[in-house]
Amino acid sequence: MAPPRPRIFGSTPLASAHRLALTLQVAAAVRRWLPRPATPSPADVHVTRFSASALPELMSTTSPVSLFMSHQHMEALAHLRYGLDCAGGVVLLTGAIGTGKTAVCRAFLRELPPQVQAFHLARPGSDRKSLMIDICRGFGLHVDPAASERAHIDQLNELLLRNEAQGHRTMLIVDDAQRLSPDLLEQLRLLTNLETDRCKLLQIVLVGQTGLRDLLERPELRQLSQRVVARHHLVPLAREEMVAYAHHKLDASGIAGLRLSRRAAWTLHAWTQGVPRTVDQLLDRAVATTLSRGALTLDASTLARAARNIGLSHMRMPWPWSPQLAGTSLTLVLACAGAVAWIDRGEKSHAAPRPAPAPSLTATPVLLRPVPTQPPPVLIPSATAVSTAAGPEPMVAMLQRWRASSSDWPGCARLPDRLRCLQGRTSLQELLDLDLPVVLHLSDESGRSGDAMFQGIDAGQALLRFDDKSLRIPVEEMKQRWRGDFTAVWSSPPAFSRPLRLGDSGPAVAWIRSSLSRLHGRVGSRVDGTRFDASLQAALRAFQRQEHLDVDGIAGIKSLVRLAQRVDGDSARLAPPASP
Numbered sequence: 001m002a003p004p005r006p007r008i009f010g011s012t013p014l015a016s017a018h019r020l021a022l023t024l025q026v027a028a029a030v031r032r033w034l035p036r037p038a039t040p041s042p043a044d045v046h047v048t049r050f051s052a053s054a055l056p057e058l059m060s061t062t063s064p065v066s067l068f069m070s071h072q073h074m075e076a077l078a079h080l081r082y083g084l085d086c087a088g089g090v091v092l093l094t095g096a097i098g099t100g101k102t103a104v105c106r107a108f109l110r111e112l113p114p115q116v117q118a119f120h121l122a123r124p125g126s127d128r129k130s131l132m133i134d135i136c137r138g139f140g141l142h143v144d145p146a147a148s149e150r151a152h153i154d155q156l157n158e159l160l161l162r163n164e165a166q167g168h169r170t171m172l173i174v175d176d177a178q179r180l181s182p183d184l185l186e187q188l189r190l191l192t193n194l195e196t197d198r199c200k201l202l203q204i205v206l207v208g209q210t211g212l213r214d215l216l217e218r219p220e221l222r223q224l225s226q227r228v229v230a231r232h233h234l235v236p237l238a239r240e241e242m243v244a245y246a247h248h249k250l251d252a253s254g255i256a257g258l259r260l261s262r263r264a265a266w267t268l269h270a271w272t273q274g275v276p277r278t279v280d281q282l283l284d285r286a287v288a289t290t291l292s293r294g295a296l297t298l299d300a301s302t303l304a305r306a307a308r309n310i311g312l313s314h315m316r317m318p319w320p321w322s323p324q325l326a327g328t329s330l331t332l333v334l335a336c337a338g339a340v341a342w343i344d345r346g347e348k349s350h351a352a353p354r355p356a357p358a359p360s361l362t363a364t365p366v367l368l369r370p371v372p373t374q375p376p377p378v379l380i381p382s383a384t385a386v387s388t389a390a391g392p393e394p395m396v397a398m399l400q401r402w403r404a405s406s407s408d409w410p411g412c413a414r415l416p417d418r419l420r421c422l423q424g425r426t427s428l429q430e431l432l433d434l435d436l437p438v439v440l441h442l443s444d445e446s447g448r449s450g451d452a453m454f455q456g457i458d459a460g461q462a463l464l465r466f467d468d469k470s471l472r473i474p475v476e477e478m479k480q481r482w483r484g485d486f487t488a489v490w491s492s493p494p495a496f497s498r499p500l501r502l503g504d505s506g507p508a509v510a511w512i513r514s515s516l517s518r519l520h521g522r523v524g525s526r527v528d529g530t531r532f533d534a535s536l537q538a539a540l541r542a543f544q545r546q547e548h549l550d551v552d553g554i555a556g557i558k559s560l561v562r563l564a565q566r567v568d569g570d571s572a573r574l575a576p577p578a579s580p
Contacts, residue, residue, distance in 0.1 A: 095234030098277025160201035178208035236274035456574035
């Protein structure tokens with residue numbers, strides 16, 4: 001047996017640990033040799049423009065001097081503008097605490113034209129009468145506190161009629177709306193009923209925290225939720241946007257050259273999680289400390305100390321990658337890998353051979369066939385599909401749901417009126433979202449197959465119609481028998497052949513504009529109602545957001561099906577679940 005190869009430090013774990021410690025010392029020395037960024041001298045620091053009293057105001061989220069509009073804040077402002085253009089209705093602006101809701105509202109109020117009378121109600125009353133008194137006073141009306149609630153509503157209605165007669169519009173912005181009770185929210189909905197034969201008289205913007213969205217989902221507030229024509233939710237800033245926001249605030253402070261270091265940017269986001277108000281608070285404290293030292297660069301340690309002083313919680317700290325640390329990091333990785341390999345080799349050379357493991361008595365599950373990956377949902381309109389795509393009986397039953405007096409299936413190419421076929425492969429959830437009666441191709445374990453009309457789900461049971469018979473089977477059983485193929489019938493706009501988008505024109509665009517106007521008031525200009533312009537795109541986006549569809553501003557099949565269902569209450573839909 002050959003003698004073991006001599007090693008410099010031996011083969012014990014203690015010797016390996018000694019080698020690793022030596023490697024770390026060398027890496028630390030190399031790091032000290034790396035060039036460091038130059039620190040500005042106190043003579044180069046211009047602090048004469050710094051005012052300790054003005055800095056907190058400049059760092060404020062709502063300060064007009066330091067207002068920063070990220071992409072999502074500009075989108076929120078666009079929703080408020082769209083709500084102003086709508087003839088009545090409610091706009092919903094929500095977001096977590098400190099995400100800039102009030103800043104967006106104030107920016108919107110500053111840009112309003114003179115012909116718009118707006119009132120920002122920051123602290124709404126706690127009951128219906130006090131709420132009406134606050135609204136009337138906010139619009140400059142003389143209020144008698146002893147008068148009844150009805151008298152206050154009549155007084156407000158007279159103001160709205162005067163403004164409408166002069167060509168002016170009236171808007172009410174209610175802040176902290178999540179504090180309102182369902183009764184007060186219902187009172188605001190009733191105010192949207194103040195109207196003439198031509199238009200609604202009052203536009204309302206509800207601004208509140210995330211709980212406001214959940215509040216509007218309650219059954220007793222369903223009518224108010226249906227009045228919402230546009231909604232937007234603000235979230236904390238991503239790191240890149242937060243860095244741009246922080247530098248914008250530092251520039252607005254009037255201190256030339258004040259900047260965040262790279263590590264400080266990561267630290268700032270870790271402590272604040274991208275919430276603008278928290279960023280303002282932390283910058284306010286850290287800037288004062290940095291300037292007191294005669295420096296211009298906010299470093300990570302200063303931010304961390306300031307964060308602890310104001311009571312922030314350190315949630316997470318993703319470590320930034322710096323080119324200067326690349327060599328050191330690589331050295332550490334190689335050193336650790338080498339140490340582990342050295343120890344492992346030493347142990348293997350002196351270790352006795354291990355006995356073969358005993359056979360396991362635990363059964364191992366075996367997959368007899370690979371689990372197929374479900375394809376993404378696809379909806380493909382078809383005007384030329386052959387009638388053999390599905391059996392005639394379910395297809396006739398589905399066609400009769402559209403009030404078509406036909407005893408035979410004519411085929412997709414010869415459907416009456418504006419009815420068209422929709423065929424493809426999709427998931428059960430997509431079918432439920434589509435909310436149309438569909439014909440499914442089902443099969444059993446023996447390979448036999450047939451077609452059935454799917455009518456909905458009730459209490460975990462799928463409602464099917466097959467050979468003039470209605471039956472209920474468990475949803476899971478239906479999913480096992482169905483491979484995703486479906487055929488549906490829908491009512492399309494006139495002359496519709498493809499998804500419509502900005503710049504398109506034609507009768508289908510006119511139908512979309514007319515349908516949205518019936519739901520939410522006049523949409524855009526009436527000069528050219530057949531053109532897909534920016535106003536129609538904004539209205540369609542608001543509708544898609546309200547219906548929880550993909551908000552892309554494109555009139556695809558899903559959006560058109562849902563729009564037709566909202567406009568025509570008699571359109572064919574899935575059967576609702578039975579009441580308990």
